[in-house]
Structures are given as C-alpha cells and as structure tokens.
Amino acid sequence: MTDPIKKITLKDGTTRYRFVVDIGRDRETNRRLQKTFTFDTKKEARTEYDKIRHESNTGTYVQPSRMTVSDYLEGWMVGATRELRDSSKRSYRDAxxxxxxxxxxxxxxxVTKIDVERMVTWMLTSGRRRGGKPGTGLGPRSVQLTLGRLTAAFEMALAEGMVTRNVAKLVKAPKYERQEPDTWSAAEVRRFLTRAKADRLHAAWRLSLYGLRRGEVVGLRWAEDVDFGSFAKPCLTHKDRWCAPCYGADKPATIQVQQARVLVEGKIHVVPPKSRNGLRKLPLDVAAAQALRSLQVAQAAEKLHAGPAYRDSGYVVVDELGEPVHPEWYSDEFQRLSKRAGVKRIVLHEGRHTALSLMEKAGVPISIVSRWAGHYDTAFTYSTYVHANDEDLKTGTDALGKLYG
Structure with missing residues (x-):
C-alpha cells in the first residue's frame, strides 16, 4: 500500500511531510472535501494522519470551519425560537x-472554556448595557440566562458535528438566590380598591388584582371578551339600575381571555395567550361586573362629549378619547394610584401574585387557582405564585395551639 505521507522539498531546500485526506462532504453542495496537512517531521504527520482517519471511521471527526459564533447563533435562533412569542424571542436575543x-x-x-469563563467574569463586572448604569456588573440571574442559552446552542453545534465538545457546559454559573415577590395582604388590597373606586379605570385595577396579567387586561375588548350576563339589561324589579342583590339569579357576567397587548422592543403587539390554558373564561363577582358596567357607561358619555375626535377602538382599557392605553403607562399609573392609597409599593405583576396567593389562603383548591391563572401545571402555580408572608405564620401558631392544647 502506498504511503499517504509524502516527503516534499521546498525551494529553499527545507524538507516537509504532507498528506491529503477526505474530510467529508460540503454541507451545501454535498461535494467531497479534501484537506492538505503539512508538518515538519514525518512522526508529526503520521500522528495527525492516524488521528484523522480514526475520527473519520468512528464518525467523530469535525470538519474545519471558519464559521463564527455570531453566524452560528443567528442560524440556531431560527429553530430555537420558531414557535415562541415575540416577547420570548426578545429574551433569547437579550440573553x-x-x-x-x-x-x-x-x-x-x-472557543475554549477559558474564553467563556472570561465572558462570565466580564458580565459580572462590567457587562451592563441598559437597565442601570452602563459598565457596571450584571446580576447572577442574567449570567445564568446567557450561559444557559449559549450551552443549548453549543449542544446543537456538537450534535451537528460543528464542534468536538460543548465548552460552555464546563463553565459553572454563578449562584442565584431567587427573590420572593412582594405581595399585599387582603387588607391592603381592600385599601387600594377603595381608593381606586374614584378612578375612571377602577374596573381595570380590579381585574389586575383578580390575577390577570397586564397584557390580558389591556387586551380585553367589549364585544368579543365581555359578557354581562344578568347585567346586560336593567333588573325588572328595580327598573333602571343594575341590581347587585339580584345579580347571579340568571347568569353571572364573564370575561374571556383570548389575547394580550404586550410590549416587545418598544412596539405593542397583540398576541394570543402564552399557552392553550391561557385561553379561559372567568366568571365575575358583582363588584367587578358593576365596575365594568360603570366603565362602559362612562366611555359612552366620553364618546358623546368628544364627538369626531373619539376613536372607537373596541378595547376596554382606553383613555378619554378611546385610544388603548400604553402598557407601560398602565404600570406607571398603578404605582401612582398605590402611592395615593398609602399602601406599600409593589410592581403591577406582583398584584397577580397577590391574587393567587390570597385565593389559595382562602381555601380555593390549587387546581382551580391554576386554571384561573391560565397555567399549565399546578406545581408551577404553587412554586411561583403562591407565597406566605410573616403574618401568615400565625396560622401555623394557631393550628399548633389547637392541636397541642
């Protein structure tokens, strides 16, 4: 058998050892690819030749490629985020x-493990570009998300034969201790809603504290999503007003969560719920039904007053001219109203945590709490949205006192 390693002499008289091997096929044209290797000594050439032949026979050989990390990630993102919402796609890009x-x-x-370690160190010390002072360090949670996405991408590159190992998998992520969301007590919720009764969007604030997401509240439409049931017409007994005592004798008012208005990279998108369980019909108590009916009546008056300037958008949560409110304005307004109500500061989404926690504490089965929230898994509802505060610990004290006498 002819020795594949050839001795060559360069013009300057230097001796080299060279061989040519098949390295597979081009990914796009399927043509056979060959590569030439040149070494100073025959021993080096022989070692590399045997290594390449062994890897080719066992299917572990990786074709040399100049593809950059950014080029690969752009292609990987297409498949990794194909079925995700725009907001989730953005989280991938940010990470x-x-x-x-x-x-x-x-x-x-x-790319080596050391390169990834250096990136992690840079992120923790000076990687912030927005959401705070540029040039300062990012939190462990941000680093975990970045490292997780990079590890997943490199795992796919490994499966495709682009790399020999997943170096990102070798890097240990910094520890992150999840912060427990803050919530209101039932008394604080009542205090807020009492103050909110004077606000024109009282109905919206009530729905936010019934556990709906921000995008779900500002995405509600009158015609498609709100059914007043018994409130659709005046009570026959009390003639010209919607009757709280008689409410529910026929059928309760309901809202259907069918879409959300969310903010993605500065633009508002109307998207379906996060999952199939997010599509849900929720019955309303008399207070919520009355608040919605009052809002509808108030908007009819605003439309009459504004005349041609009014935009009949069909949304429930609109300004005085019928324009759907901006999601960020809605969150900011929640903060302003909370301050006026004199309750402790929580972010709007923690109102959802508050509602689900209070439902569970009131004895509502977790299966119902989870369905109400639009979650796919009761365990997720328990671990993420149901919280106990210091005041709740007295429940344990009372129970032990009764048990032990």
Whole structure:
C-alpha cells in the first residue's frame, strides 16, 4: 500500500511531510472535501494522519470551519425560537447579546472554556448595557440566562458535528438566590380598591388584582371578551339600575381571555395567550361586573362629549378619547394610584401574585387557582405564585395551639 505521507522539498531546500485526506462532504453542495496537512517531521504527520482517519471511521471527526459564533447563533435562533412569542424571542436575543459582544467574532471551533469563563467574569463586572448604569456588573440571574442559552446552542453545534465538545457546559454559573415577590395582604388590597373606586379605570385595577396579567387586561375588548350576563339589561324589579342583590339569579357576567397587548422592543403587539390554558373564561363577582358596567357607561358619555375626535377602538382599557392605553403607562399609573392609597409599593405583576396567593389562603383548591391563572401545571402555580408572608405564620401558631392544647 502506498504511503499517504509524502516527503516534499521546498525551494529553499527545507524538507516537509504532507498528506491529503477526505474530510467529508460540503454541507451545501454535498461535494467531497479534501484537506492538505503539512508538518515538519514525518512522526508529526503520521500522528495527525492516524488521528484523522480514526475520527473519520468512528464518525467523530469535525470538519474545519471558519464559521463564527455570531453566524452560528443567528442560524440556531431560527429553530430555537420558531414557535415562541415575540416577547420570548426578545429574551433569547437579550440573553445572547453579551455572547455576540465578547465571543461573536471568534470561530466557533476556536472557543475554549477559558474564553467563556472570561465572558462570565466580564458580565459580572462590567457587562451592563441598559437597565442601570452602563459598565457596571450584571446580576447572577442574567449570567445564568446567557450561559444557559449559549450551552443549548453549543449542544446543537456538537450534535451537528460543528464542534468536538460543548465548552460552555464546563463553565459553572454563578449562584442565584431567587427573590420572593412582594405581595399585599387582603387588607391592603381592600385599601387600594377603595381608593381606586374614584378612578375612571377602577374596573381595570380590579381585574389586575383578580390575577390577570397586564397584557390580558389591556387586551380585553367589549364585544368579543365581555359578557354581562344578568347585567346586560336593567333588573325588572328595580327598573333602571343594575341590581347587585339580584345579580347571579340568571347568569353571572364573564370575561374571556383570548389575547394580550404586550410590549416587545418598544412596539405593542397583540398576541394570543402564552399557552392553550391561557385561553379561559372567568366568571365575575358583582363588584367587578358593576365596575365594568360603570366603565362602559362612562366611555359612552366620553364618546358623546368628544364627538369626531373619539376613536372607537373596541378595547376596554382606553383613555378619554378611546385610544388603548400604553402598557407601560398602565404600570406607571398603578404605582401612582398605590402611592395615593398609602399602601406599600409593589410592581403591577406582583398584584397577580397577590391574587393567587390570597385565593389559595382562602381555601380555593390549587387546581382551580391554576386554571384561573391560565397555567399549565399546578406545581408551577404553587412554586411561583403562591407565597406566605410573616403574618401568615400565625396560622401555623394557631393550628399548633389547637392541636397541642
């Protein structure tokens, strides 16, 4: 058998050892690819030749490639986020932004564990670009998300034969202790809603504290999503007003959660619920039904007053001219109203945590709490949205006192 390693002499008289091997097929044209290797000594050439042949026979050989990390991530993102909402796609892009900045120009096959470790150190010390003072460190949670996305991408590159190992998998993520969301007590909720009764969007605030997401509240439409049931017409007994005592004798008012208005990279998108369980019809108590009916009547008066300037958008949560409110304005207004009500500061989404926690404490089965929230799993509802505060610990004290006498 002819020795594949050839001795060659260069013009300057230097001796080298060279061989040519098949390295597979081109990913796009399917043509056979060959690569030439040149070494100073025959021993080095023989070692590399045997290594390549062994890897080719066992299917572990990786074709040399100049593809950069950024180029690979762009292709990986297409499949990884294909079925995700725009907001989730944005979270992927945000998580990978430090990777593009620190490793993006490197050939993916050249990235080492040390390179990824350096990126992590940079993120923790000076990787912030927004959401705070630029140039300061990011939190452990942000680093975990970035490292998780990069590990998933490199795992796919490994499966595709682009790299020999997943170096991101070797890097230990910094510890992150999840902060328990803050919630209101039932008394604080009542205090807020009492103050909110004077606000024109009282109905919306009540729905937010019934556990709806921000996007679900500002995405509600009168015609498609609100059914007043018994409130659709005046009570026959009390003639010209919607009757709270008689409410529910026929059928309760309901709202259907069928869409959400969410903010993605500065633009408002109307999207379906996060999952199939997010599509749900929720019955309303008399207070919520009355608040919605009052809002509808108030909007009819505003429309009459504004005349041609009014935009009949069909949404429930609109300004005085019928324009759907901006989601960020809605969150800011919640903060302003909370301050006026004199309750402790929580962010709007913690109102959802508050509602689900209070439902569970009131004895509502977790299966119903989870269905109300639009979750796919009761365990997720329990671990993420049901919280106990210091005041709740007295329940344990009372129970032990009764048990032990």
């Amino acid at each position: 990978l932004r430090p990777v593009h900045e620190q490793l993006g120009s490197m050939a993916i096959q050249k």
